[in-house]
Amino acid sequence: MSLRRRQLLGSAPAAVLAAVGAGVPPRGPDFGALARGIDGRVVLPGDRDYAEARQLFQPRYDAVAPAAVAYPAHAGDVAVCLDFARRSAVPVVPRGGGHSYAGWSTRADGLVVDVGAMAGLAVEGTGVRIGAGARLGDVNRTLAGRGLGLPTGLCPTVGIAGLTLGGGLGLASRAYGTTSDRLTGLTAVTPDGAVREVDAARDPDLFWALRGAGGGNLAVVTEFRFRTHPAHDCARAELRWPDADSAALLRGWQRWLGGLPEPLWSRVEFLFEAGPPPPPPTVYVLCLDGRAELERQLTRLADLVGTPPQDSRTTVAGYEETLRVLSGCAERTAAQCHLPGTLPGRTPEGQVGRDAYAARSDFWSRAGLPDPGIAAVLAAVRRYARDVPPGGFGVVQFTGECGGAVNRPAAADTAFVHRDSTFLTQYLAYWPQAAAPDDTDRHQRWLDGLWQDLRPWASGRAYQNYTDPKLPAWREAYYGSNLARLEEVRRAYDPGRLFRFPQAI
Structure with missing residues (x-):
């Protein structure tokens, strides 16, 4: 047929x-x-x-x-x-x-x-059609070759579908919005078996919902249609302050975000193992407007921290290379990025090792993280060496990919409700695949302890793309004031609840 x-x-x-x-x-x-x-x-x-x-x-x-x-x-x-x-x-x-x-x-x-077999990509002027099975590494590489881009995340093996359906935040989001803000239409199959061409004029309620509802809800999308943005050479910097300045860095970085031009993205990352004292955090800064603007903003950051970094490296490179470097894949070939669920003939050789992990997240409002909260983060980083067995590692990330174009739409314009946040934090614990259950539990307890320590100051909102099975009140945390409308759309398009999982709408 x-x-x-x-x-x-x-x-x-x-x-x-x-x-x-x-x-x-x-x-x-x-x-x-x-x-x-x-x-x-x-x-x-x-x-x-x-x-x-x-x-x-x-x-x-x-x-x-x-x-x-x-x-x-x-x-x-x-x-x-x-x-x-x-x-x-x-x-x-x-x-x-x-x-x-x-x-x-x-x-x-x-x-x-x-949907992995439906991974085609076709550029049409400044627009692009992308099959739902495409991975971000392939999307970014192909578009960058045309001088184009989309505001996507860093991990090259993440699928375009899951990222977009949960809203989608990335390095260019402050300049160009979320991934889903760039959508002009999509092809979706709803639970009744109907193949629908969905956009602002056709099935507008479904189009609204699929921009933030998250993967696994409402429909199976097979193709996305986006407006691209220009992608030119980028200036990036990697900086380190002494460990003793970590609290001052987090205070100054938060103030710095308040006046940051939209073409900039930044992350403060703590990465640490059990045993040795944790290294100082690394600060990553990306500027889509070139080296001169980057240098101006680095000077402003140092002034707000109160001391200059002890180590600083600045580079100008192409857009796709910049994404690869910041993702940690600069030294890997494409064949070394594991693609789950692929079949022989499509399975890369020389796959990298697979670590198990768990993660939690918070969106932060303009009030940000006060000094007691900063102290709680730094205490948790030091506590990792004492409470967690060797073999894994922990990560705490403060990411400035909110604000700017992400915050210009109203909260109700799409299902992605997080339009008044200033930054996003993610906390992760990794452990070896062969870790004993007790060791795994200790990693999880450390992660949950850090998350719990920050409740007095957190907004209570979390990123639906960082699915957290332990999250209480997850409906409000992911969807906020958009929850009631999302439930109406679900009743209209999936009245029999064909799509069921513990955090389904």
Whole structure:
């Protein structure tokens, strides 16, 4: 059956539906019928490729065994998969890059709909069409070759779908908005099996919701259409102050953000291991407007900190190279970036090691983090060496990617509600894949302790793309005043709750 025919019908081929039946077949769903009904591929337990197909980005979820992993070739295939799941009562989850912190892009005994085969990219003037399976490294490299860019995050293996659906913050966000702010339209398959061309005029409520609702909710998107921004050479700096100046640095950095021009992005990062004293934090600054403006802002930062950095390096490089360097992938080949869930023939050789990790996050308002909160962060960094076993590492990141163009839209303009924040923090704990359960628990306790220590000053809001399964009141933390409208859209487009996971809308 042609794609156009499937789009018109909005449902699976009759042969598939006949094989599935109106209810659950006595012997379970016929995944063989599903495989015969799509142009893509279905991988089942026992297949040679199953071990790789079921894998997510991090090894914490390697033991989860879905009943099948489907790789649709186009939107019509996705419609077949959703019809199959609905009629056979099989739990279904979409998967983009597979980076869900909580592992919610897989499901035991469920059907995983992996969009990785739909990864095409077509530049159309200053616009671009991007298949939902594309990864950020490929997107940034291809666009930068045309002098274009999108405000995306750094990790090259993250999927464009998950990033965009959760709003999307990145290095160019203060200048050009969130990733989802650049959307002009998308192709989405809703739980009723309909393939929809969605934009501000067609299904406007769904278009509103898909710009911030987060991955796994409301629909499976198969293609995104964006307005790009110009991407030229960037000036970047890496600076270090002595450890004794860490508190002054965090105070001065927060004040510095208040007058920062929009073409600048910055991060203060603490990265530390168990055992030795923690190293001083590293400050990263990126300027889209060249070296002169960067140098002016570095001088202003040093004045606000009160002392000059003890180490400073400034570089000018192309946009794509800058993203690679800041992501930590400058010394790796593309083949060394692990792509979860890919099949043989697409699986990179020489993959880097896979660490397990957990993370939590906070958006901060203009009040920022006061001196007692800064002291709590620095105490937690020092406490890591005492409380956490060797073999892993901790990270605390203060990232200035809010403000500017991110904050110009009203909170209700899209589902991404975090329009009055000044910066974002993320706290991460990594441990070896083979860590004993007690060691894993100690990493988790350290992470939860730091997060809890900051509650007196935190805004209570968190980034939906940094999924936190322990987050209390997560609906309000992710969606705030937009929650009621999101729930209305969910009732309209997914009344039967086909998409279910612990933090589904």
